[in-house]
Amino acid sequence: MTRMTRGRPRRARRLQREWLLRMMNFYPPFLGAGIRVRRTGPDRRTYEVRMRLTFLNRNVVGSHFGGSLYAMCDPFFMLILIPALGPGYVVWDKAATIRFLRPGRGTVRATFDIPESRVEEIRRAADTEGRVEPVFTARVLGDDGSVVAEVAKTLYVRRRRADEAG
Numbered sequence: 586m587t588r589m590t591r592g593r594p595r596r597a598r599r600l601q602r603e604w605l606l607r608m609m610n611f612y613p614p615f616l617g618a619g620i621r622v623r624r625t626g627p628d629r630r631t632y633e634v635r636m637r638l639t640f641l642n643r644n645v646v647g648s649h650f651g652g653s654l655y656a657m658c659d660p661f662f663m664l665i666l667i668p669a670l671g672p673g674y675v676v677w678d679k680a681a682t683i684r685f686l687r688p689g690r691g692t693v694r695a696t697f698d699i700p701e702s703r704v705e706e707i708r709r710a711a712d713t714e715g716r717v718e719p720v721f722t723a724r725v726l727g728d729d730g731s732v733v734a735e736v737a738k739t740l741y742v743r744r745r746r747a748d749e750a751g
Contacts, residue, residue, distance in 0.1 A: 618653040648688035661697035680739040689733040716743035
């Protein structure tokens with residue numbers, strides 16, 4: 586394998602990651618709320634999301650609207666788990682809760698990550714138990730690093746049946 590051919594897949598993955606970030610930033614709920622997906626890890630198991638306080642996402646008391654805070658956290662654990670598990674598994678959002686801890690002012694941020702060990706644990710549980718409902722927690726942080734909100738997401742994961750299209 587030459588040096589040139591070794592770099593092509595890496596470059597293609599980088600371009601695919603950049604394209605994904607651009608498309609996510611134009612997703613209408615994100616665009617309207619001012620939510621920006623800032624970074625993703627090379628293996629797409631980590632996402633960093635930010636949201637500035639603007640007149641479009643401000644509530645009546647001058648802090649971030651709760652719906653926007655939740656929207657910035659909604660899809661990411663599912664977006665991480667689907668490609669991590671591969672086409673042999675069904676992954677759905679099952680439930681979510683958000684707990685507001687303090688007013689969000691300025692720019693808020695959240696990081697979403699699922700380590701490989703947790704992915705393997707979920708895969709084993711789905712294979713042995715038929716289905717599993719893992720819970721993930723994300724913290725929304727303010728400019729000063731204080732926790733503005735905590736979001737708990739419950740996903741539904743099971744092995745895809747032979748009669749289901751991938």
